[in-house]
Amino acid sequence: MAHFAKLENNIVTEVIVVNNEVLENKDFPDSEPLGVAFCKSLFGEDTEWKQTSYDANFRGLYAGIGMIYDSTADEFQLPPTPTK
16 A cells, blocks of 8 residues: 645645555556546546655655655655744
């Protein structure tokens, strides 16, 4: 299974699991375009998706709702902590 994060303005709004059969049993990064195409077929072509690693093997942290995707670093990051 692979995990894909839905992004809106580089903020993670949802994380879903995609079956390995959909990904033709390929590993990242070869699995990502297949998974993105699948996610877009379900949620709309105008959606943005990035593959995330449950074990944090790539893209920094495992994506969670509210986290930020930094496209320059190509990784998921925790949102900034509000200051008092």
